[in-house]
Amino acid sequence: MAKVLMKGNEAIGAAAIKAGCKHFFGYPITPQNELPEFMSRELPKIGGAFVQAESEVAAINMIYGAAGTGARVMTSSSSPGLALKQEGISYAAGAELPCVIVNISRGGPGLGGIQPSQADYYMTTRGGGNGDYRHPVYAPATLQEAVDLTMEAFDVADYYRTPVIVLGDGMIGQMMEPVEFKEATKRELPAKEWATTGTEGKRKPNIINSLALDPAELEKHNIKLDNRYKEIIEKEVRHEMYKMEDAEVVLVAYGTTSRIVKNAIDALQEEGIKVGLIRPITLWPFPEKAFLDIPETTKAILTVEMSMGQMIDDVKIANEGRLPIHFYGRAGGMIPAPEEIINKVKEILGGVK
Amino acid sequence: MTEKVILAGFGGQGVMSMGQLLTYAGMIENKQVSWLPSYGPEMRGGTANCAVIVSKSPVGSPIITTDATAALVLNLPSLLKFEDSIVANGNLLINSSLIEEKAKRSDLNAYYIPANDIANEIGNSRVANMVMLGAYLELTKVVSVDSVIEALKKVFGPDKQHLVPLNKEALDRGAAAVK
Numbered sequence: 001m002a003k004v005l006m007k008g009n010e011a012i013g014a015a016a017i018k019a020g021c022k023h024f025f026g027y028p029i030t031p032q033n034e035l036p037e038f039m040s041r042e043l044p045k046i047g048g049a050f051v052q053a054e055s056e057v058a059a060i061n062m063i064y065g066a067a068g069t070g071a072r073v074m075t076s077s078s079s080p081g082l083a084l085k086q087e088g089i090s091y092a093a094g095a096e097l098p099c100v101i102v103n104i105s106r107g108g109p110g111l112g113g114i115q116p117s118q119a120d121y122y123m124t125t126r127g128g129g130n131g132d133y134r135h136p137v138y139a140p141a142t143l144q145e146a147v148d149l150t151m152e153a154f155d156v157a158d159y160y161r162t163p164v165i166v167l168g169d170g171m172i173g174q175m176m177e178p179v180e181f182k183e184a185t186k187r188e189l190p191a192k193e194w195a196t197t198g199t200e201g202k203r204k205p206n207i208i209n210s211l212a213l214d215p216a217e218l219e220k221h222n223i224k225l226d227n228r229y230k231e232i233i234e235k236e237v238r239h240e241m242y243k244m245e246d247a248e249v250v251l252v253a254y255g256t257t258s259r260i261v262k263n264a265i266d267a268l269q270e271e272g273i274k275v276g277l278i279r280p281i282t283l284w285p286f287p288e289k290a291f292l293d294i295p296e297t298t299k300a301i302l303t304v305e306m307s308m309g310q311m312i313d314d315v316k317i318a319n320e321g322r323l324p325i326h327f328y329g330r331a332g333g334m335i336p337a338p339e340e341i342i343n344k345v346k347e348i349l350g351g352v353k
Numbered sequence: 354m355t356e357k358v359i360l361a362g363f364g365g366q367g368v369m370s371m372g373q374l375l376t377y378a379g380m381i382e383n384k385q386v387s388w389l390p391s392y393g394p395e396m397r398g399g400t401a402n403c404a405v406i407v408s409k410s411p412v413g414s415p416i417i418t419t420d421a422t423a424a425l426v427l428n429l430p431s432l433l434k435f436e437d438s439i440v441a442n443g444n445l446l447i448n449s450s451l452i453e454e455k456a457k458r459s460d461l462n463a464y465y466i467p468a469n470d471i472a473n474e475i476g477n478s479r480v481a482n483m484v485m486l487g488a489y490l491e492l493t494k495v496v497s498v499d500s501v502i503e504a505l506k507k508v509f510g511p512d513k514q515h516l517v518p519l520n521k522e523a524l525d526r527g528a529a530a531v532k
Contacts (some may be wrong), residue, residue: 005377005386031392114393175415176373176388178380263413337418 003178008168009034011143011179012076012102013042015150018181021072021100022048025062027055029078030114031170032104036076056081060088060101067097068208070195072154076102078170079120080111083128089163090129093225094210096194098157100150102166104173107333115333116170116256121310124165125284132222134229136236137165137283139254143177149281151184156236158189160228167283169306171256171335232285239287240279243269246297247276249345250323252315253304254280257336261304264341275345283311288318300348302326304341306334354409356495357417359435361402362427362448367482370508371425372403375486377504378496379407387415400430407495423493425485427468429454436461444492446485464488466530472523480523487527498524 006014013035016024024039040050053059059075066073077085082103092099103124107117124137136156140146146168153164196206212218243265244250253261258279268275274297280287294301301323303312309327319325328344330336358375362368372388379386389404404417419437423444426432429452439445441460450469466488468481490498498521505520 003380005373005380005388170392171389171415174390174392176376177412177415178386260414260416266413335416337416338414339419 003180005176005178006143007034007174007176008143008146009104009173010038011147012150012166012168013038015147015181016074016100016154017042017046017048019072019151019154019184021074021154022046023050023066023071023073024048025051025053025059025066025073025075026077027053027059027081029081031106031116031173032076032078032102034173035102035104039074056084057088060085060092063099063101064088064092064095064097064208067092067099068095068196070192070197072098072100072158074100074102076104078103079105079108079117079123082120082123086123086128087130089135090127090131090133091210092163093127093129093133093135094131094221095208096161096225097163097208098154098161099163100153100157100166101163102150102168105167105169107331113333114170116172116306116335117331117333118169118255118257118306119308119310119331120167121283121305121307124167125286125314133225134232134284135163135165136160136232136285137167139167139281139283140172141255141258141279143172143175143179145281146172147179147181148184155184155187155189158192159187160232161194162228162232167255169256170333236282237285237287237289238281239290240277240281241290241293242277242279244276244278244293244295246274247295248273248297249275249300249302249348250294250298251275251277251302251304251341251345252280252311253277254283254311257304257306260336260338261341264338264345267338268342268345273345273349280311283314286314286318288314291315291318291320294323298323300324300326302328302344302348304336305329306336307331354495355422356405356407356493357420357422358405358407358489359402359417359421359424359438360405361400361424361431361435362482364399364401366401366427367479368401368425368427369403371482371486372405374501374504374508375405375407375496377508378500381500381503382496384409384496385412387412389415400428400434402431402435423489425489426452427482427485428452432456444489446489446492448481448485450481462492464492464531466527468527471526471530475519475522475526477519480520483520483523484527484530487524488531489527490524491528491531498528
């Protein structure tokens with residue numbers, strides 16, 4: 001199929017429909033409004049349903065209900081809206097419900113601003129909901145990747161029976177780039193025998209539930225979920241290595257920030273300064289093993305984020321104390337310029353003051 | 354070759370669609386492209402702007418800070434805001450119908466295009482943006498006028514094809530203004 005020029009929010013919506021998403025529940029918030037707008041226009045055409053809920057809390061609980069029937073469902077919001085959805089995400093994780101949740105994030109805390117930010121790393125990778133749960137988090141850096149990962153997210157959600165988050169930011173949502181909707185390589189997905197589709201009097205009713213009052217039963221459930229998370233860690237980690245050969249400094253950045261960092265790396269390489277990039281594509285599971293492939297030439301790691309420093313915690317875990325770790329971040333919707341990153345690298349290397 | 358261009362003006366002057374057409378035309382020519390809009394409160398009644406990158410190699414950051422190869426400014430606030438974003442020897446295209454001020458920097462190629470006057474001459478003030486775009490294409494040849502027209506036909510859809518000749522004329526008159 002030919003490339004089309006689309007806005008990020010619309011491209012994510014189109015990818016979801018291409019992946020078989022039939023139902024969308026959401027509540028408006030900038031900078032992701034084009035996504036529900038697109039779904040409200042397109043889903044009725046394919047016999048699906050778009051519901052603008054009365055709140056984010058209602059929307060995520062509609063997701064719980066619709067996912068329980070085995071349909072492919074999506075909701076989207078931006079940072080403060082995602083905070084409101086956390087309880088529902090925990091319930092969906094507990095009840096093993098596949099769903100895809102998009103966060104086109106903005107500055108915080110609180111209502112914050114509307115410009116791009118990566119300050120939701122903790123919320124999306126640690127979970128703002130209660131209990132022992134994790135879920136995959138995809139962080140696209142380009143619109144093509146946003147399309148590909150959104151389609152992948154639906155398969156991963158179904159395969160592991162888990163909520164999956166696609167984490168972009170205002171820039172990913174608002175910008176336009178050419179995208180191509182490729183036929184995804186399909187996974188072998190198990191039939192949804194657990195779904196509440198009506199017994200027709202032929203089987204015992206399926207029950208979707210996250211309440212388990214017997215501690216022994218709940219522990220068994222926790223162990224089952226944990227085994228699934230271990231399998232996700234084993235099989236679903238994704239990352240990109242960029243110009244890592246002989247790197248003196250290895251930068252770590254994801255999403256929007258990784259694109260700016262690549263510009264900085266290219267400029268530094270032109271000056272003869274060897275720097276590389278580890279770009280996590282899944283934030284959970286975090287690409288810890290990639291840090292074992294850091295070359296011996298590397299003297300330091302520099303984490304760059306549009307936050308005051310959140311992913312740096314995972315970088316520290318992955319680094320296991322081997323190399324000194326530095327941080328450069330802009331927050332509140334401010335976007336780091338390549339020159340700022342270049343100067344930080346030079347400062348680390350003890351060069352230009 | 355990488356063109357990094359800022360297009361800026363009042364909301365309603367068509368700077369967003371002018372940027373999208375340029376981006377679309379780049380895509381038609383199999384170039385790497387990105388379009389990044391300003392969004393938020395500044396769009397309401399204030400200035401609107403977008404950043405377009407057209408390149409032969411993959412686009413890294415879609416943000417343009419101080420490395421614009423060109424800026425097309427349709428009103429005074431845009432000139433004040435973006436003159437310093439252009440690299441030395443870059444192109445600054447000023448809509449002289451609405452901007453009396455001259456460029457402050459002497460290390461730029463400044464062009465003064467009476468875009469609204471030209472648009473009015475050909476019968477529709479709303480194509481001032483296309484006059485500016487035509488001038489920019491003549492100076493940089495970043496994409497062909499034909500590609501922009503092809504993009505325009507797709508964006509307009511079947512109901513608005515009658516507007517294509519007017520836009521073509523606006524592009525041509527813009528080009529003539531900097532020849």
